[in-house]
Amino acid sequence: MGKLNGKIAVITGGAKGLGQAIALEFANEGATVIAGDLGELTYSHPNVHGKYLNVTDVLGVEKFYQSIVDEFGKIDILVNNAGITKDSMTRKMTDEQWNLVIDVNLKGVFNLTRLIGPHMQANGSGSIINISSVVGVFGNIGQANYAATKAGVIGLTMTWAKEFALKGANVRVNAIAPGYIMTDILKTVPQDLLDKFAALTMLNRLGQPEEIAKTALFLASDDASYITGQTINVNGGMRL
Structure with a gap:
């Protein structure tokens, strides 16, 4: 028996990288x-369905959400x-670099969760x-925009763990850092x-995508039934 039999899972950024490993x-x-x-999926699996999603497009996100509920009945x-990422030292960071990273990494998380969270509740x-x-935990030089979004995601995690569990709902919200x-991004970095x-x-x-995927599986499954509002650091004991 699979740990997620019968479950409907939505993964954003699921075409490659960490999203692919988790999917x-x-x-x-x-x-x-x-x-x-x-983009289109860079892999195939009979249980994985690729679907176009721009997390910054509010109306598109609503259509994406509704199409899944209509087809599968639940999430x-x-x-x-x-x-x-759009890295730059703060003194050189443009409004475009700041806004784009905020829109995708933070507002994009909000856009979908404000629909799916209440649905789960x-x-x-x-x-x-x-x-x-x-970087959201420790910060990093040249990544003020990215650090702000990833720290913000941790704040959202703790808030949503409280909000979506109201009225006795068994909705758990956790983060992985x-x-x-x-x-693929690191594969282009010099040795x-x-x-x-x-x-x-x-x-x-360095870590492997599968190690993040297994952490996500744990949090998604009943094995983590009493874990919510937490940030799991999967970083090999990194010291920044």
Whole structure:
């Protein structure tokens, strides 16, 4: 028996990277996964359905949400994974860089959750998993916009854990704060820098997408039935 049999899971940014790893992990555990993204899926699985989603488009998000409810009748799991970076030192950061990262990483999380959270609350149960970052916990030079959004996601997590559990609803809301994970973005980074990143961790290595996916599976499943309002740091013991 899969841990997520019969569950309907929505994953934003599900076309590749962490979203792909989480989608496959959930699908292999029996969930029907709707992977929302601007681009098409870079993989295939019979339980994963790719669907266009721009998390910054309020009307588009509403249509995306309604189409899933119409087709599947419910949403049991939401993973807010979609995110971007537009790095710059604060003194050089443009309004465009600031606003775009805020719109995708923070407002985009709000746009979908304000629909799915109350839906879960009305149904009496659900699990929401927000992907934050080690940068949201510790901050990082040249990433003021990204750090602000990922710290904001942690604040939303604690707030929503309170809000969506009102009236006895068994809706759990948690965050995962990954460290440096070997996604396609890091594969373009020179090896000497990757070695530096690895040396910042107590385990002396970088993380794999599957390690984030397994953490998400735990939080989505009944194994985490008494865990809510928490941020799980999955960073190898990173020291910034």
